[in-house]
Structure formats: C-alpha cells, structure tokens
Amino acid sequence: MSPTKPRVLVVEDDPTVRNAVVRVLELEGYEVPVAKDGRSAIDMILEHTPDAVVMDVTMPFVDGMTVCREVRHRRNRVPILLLTARVEVSDRVEGLDAGADDYLTKPFAIKELSARVRALLRRTTPPDDQTRIVVGSLVIDRETRTATRADRRIELTKTEFNLLELLAEQSGIVLSRDYLYEHIWGFDFETNSKSLDVYIGYLRRKINAPGETDPIRTVRGVGYCLETS
Numbered sequence: 341m342s343p344t345k346p347r348v349l350v351v352e353d354d355p356t357v358r359n360a361v362v363r364v365l366e367l368e369g370y371e372v373p374v375a376k377d378g379r380s381a382i383d384m385i386l387e388h389t390p391d392a393v394v395m396d397v398t399m400p401f402v403d404g405m406t407v408c409r410e411v412r413h414r415r416n417r418v419p420i421l422l423l424t425a426r427v428e429v430s431d432r433v434e435g436l437d438a439g440a441d442d443y444l445t446k447p448f449a450i451k452e453l454s455a456r457v458r459a460l461l462r463r464t465t466p467p468d469d470q471t472r473i474v475v476g477s478l479v480i481d482r483e484t485r486t487a488t489r490a491d492r493r494i495e496l497t498k499t500e501f502n503l504l505e506l507l508a509e510q511s512g513i514v515l516s517r518d519y520l521y522e523h524i525w526g527f528d529f530e531t532n533s534k535s536l537d538v539y540i541g542y543l544r545r546k547i548n549a550p551g552e553t554d555p556i557r558t559v560r561g562v563g564y565c566l567e568t569s
Contacts, residue, residue: 379401512567
C-alpha cells in the first residue's frame with residue numbers, strides 16, 4: 341500500500357493565486373483540497389482536519405483572521421500559514437495572535453512557500469521524524485538541543501541553537517533579515533541592529549572546522565541561507 345499523501349488545504353478567493361499555489365503543492369506531492377472563502381474553510385477544517393492550511397487573509401464573508409480564531413476556539417490545532425499582502429508588523433502580530441503558526445507576505449517566492457509548508461508539516465509528523473534535522477553533514481537534534489557536524493559536537497548557546505535550527509528547518513531557502521529577527525528575537529526588536537550578523541559570525545566559527553565549506557550563505561541586502569550541500 342502506498343503511503344497517504346499529506347493533505348494541505350488551500351483557502352484563497354483569487355482564482356489566479358489559488359491555482360498557482362495548488363499547482364506548486366501538487367508538484368510537491370501533496371493532496372490539495374481547496375476552499376474559496378472562509379466559511380467553507382471552517383467547515384472543511386472542522387469536518388476533515390487537513391495536515392496543514394495555506395490561507396489568504398483577505399477574503400469575502402469570513403476573512404482569514406476570523407477563520408483562525410474560530411478554528412482555535414474549537415481547539416483544533418491544525419498548522420496554519422497565512423498569506424497576506426499586509427506588510428506592517430502589527431498586521432502580522434494580529435495574525436499570529438489569532439492563532440496562525442506562520443505568515444508569508446505577498447508576493448512570495450514559490451520555493452519559500454514550499455519550505456514554509458514543509459516546516460508546518462513537521463508539526464504533524466510522528467515525533468521520531470521531527471526530532472532531528474539533517475542538512476548535509478550537519479545534524480540538529482531538537483530533543484537534546486544539540487548539534488553535530490561530521491560527528492563533531494558543536495557547543496551552542498540558546499540563541500545560536502535557535503538560529504541554526506530555524507535556518508536548517510528551511511534549508512536551501514533565503515530567509516530575510518526581518519524574518520530571522522522576528523522569529524528569534526521578537527517583533528519589537530530593532531532589525532537595524534547588528535545582532536543577527538554577530539550571531540551568524542558565532543555560528544560560522546563554531547560549525548566550520550578547518551577545510552570545511554561554510555554552509556551559511558549571505559545574500560546581501562536580503563538575509564541568509566543554509567545551503568543543502
């Protein structure tokens with residue numbers, strides 16, 4: 341018997357965006373049911389909980405924020421990724437406070453959408469499958485909060501581990517400076533500070549032994565990416 345495909349519900353009223361997202365997720369191997377408005381989304385989530393939800397914020401009848409609140413009120417913990425054209429930090433905070441697990445600002449890169457969905461789905465996989473992240477010779481163990489490279493243990497502080505874990509979760513994807521600051525230090529942190537660069541420097545010194553290739557790539561003016569090979 342072939343394994344069951346993960347089900348990712350796409351909730352989007354714009355047919356152009358909806359079809360594009362569905363096509364991308366189907367190519368990733370997911371089963372992709374769709375809802376065209378928030379009311380239908382609530383019914384589908386509560387009746388047949390999917391493995392994850394990708395949902396637009398602005399929709400007719402019932403918007404994405406309301407869907408999040410209603411689903412969480414019913415104690416349903418399905419992972420939810422909000423798609424939003426809103427760029428203000430306060431808007432993103434509102435979405436997370438409503439119960440969303442992550443957000444992605446429009447327009448977005450297809451690879452980043454795929455990476456965010458993969459990260460969400462790790463929350464619905466069996467525990468044995470989500471305790472370790474392997475990226476090349478790097479192994480991040482979430483249970484023990486330890487990291488190794490080529491069987492060499494790497495001593496990391498709490499912030500260093502959190503940063504490496506976040507980069508590894510979405511390896512191969514360029515994560516913006518704002519995204520890294522918000523997820524590691526919080527929304528109210530000054531993103532024009534040099535803390536991120538300092539901690540990236542700490543990580544590089546710790547994970548790279550002499551002769552090893554640095555897997556952390558700097559994308560100037562954007563952010564950082566943990567390369568997969």
